Amino acid sequence: MILDRSDKYFMKEALKEAIKAMEKDEIPVGAVIVSSGSIIARGHNLTETLNDVTAHAEMQTITAAANNLGGKYLHDCTMYVTLEPCVMCAGAAFWSQIEEIKYGAKDEKRGFTNNRENLLHPKTKLKSGILEKDCSGLLKSFFRKKRNNY
Numbered sequence: 670m671i672l673d674r675s676d677k678y679f680m681k682e683a684l685k686e687a688i689k690a691m692e693k694d695e696i697p698v699g700a701v702i703v704s705s706g707s708i709i710a711r712g713h714n715l716t717e718t719l720n721d722v723t724a725h726a727e728m729q730t731i732t733a734a735a736n737n738l739g740g741k742y743l744h745d746c747t748m749y750v751t752l753e754p755c756v757m758c759a760g761a762a763f764w765s766q767i768e769e770i771k772y773g774a775k776d777e778k779r780g781f782t783n784n785r786e787n788l789l790h791p792k793t794k795l796k797s798g799i800l801e802k803d804c805s806g807l808l809k810s811f812f813r814k815k816r817n818n819y
Contacts, residue, residue: 679703679749680773680800686713686726687751687807693718697811700726700750702734702743702767709746710734726750727758731765743767751804753780753797759789769794773804 679701686699690713702710712729716722727750735741747769754762754770759781762770770793777783789795 675706676749676771676796676799679708679747680751680771680804682708682711683749683751683773684800684803684807686711687804690714690726691807691811697807698726698750698752700730700748702730702746702748704734704738704743704746709737723757725755725758726752727754728761731761731767735765741765747771749799752776752808753782755779756781762793763790766790767793769796771796771799773798773800774808775801775805 682701683699686701687697688699690699691697695714695717697714699713700711701708710730710733712726712733714726715724715729718724727748730748731743734743734746743765746767748762748767749771751773753772753774753776755776767790770789775782775797
């Protein structure tokens with residue numbers, strides 16, 4: 670897969686968000702939303718911090734982007750997220766009508782592509798595997814540390 674520089678740049682920004690989550694002892698997932706070549710929203714997993722199962726990085730970022738744009742639709746926007754979105758986050762992306770989602774690591778257990786139904790808006794493009802080793806390595810390191818502490 671050939672990646673352009675901007676894909677790598679924006680995924681590195683999402684990785685910075687994932688590191689913020691890890692520093693809070695959250696599962697290290699981060700996301701950014703880009704419009705017209707600029708980051709308009711950033712977010713990371715906050716489920717433990719907020720005691721909220723819906724506080725995934727994608728949900729935080731979709732909300733921030735909608736607030737930034739002043740509307741609920743994210744047309745002409747791209748989300749970069751370090752882990753394949755779950756069904757809930759894919760549903761939120763569907764309703765936001767985001768133009769494109771690009772993710773790093775595949776989520777073999779809970780990723781939305783494991784679902785047989787197409788959960789994204791018909792116009793949403795999907796690209797996977799961007800900095801996959803970096804994204805999955807961060808998650809593996811986090812869970813390895815968790816297992817060793819118990």
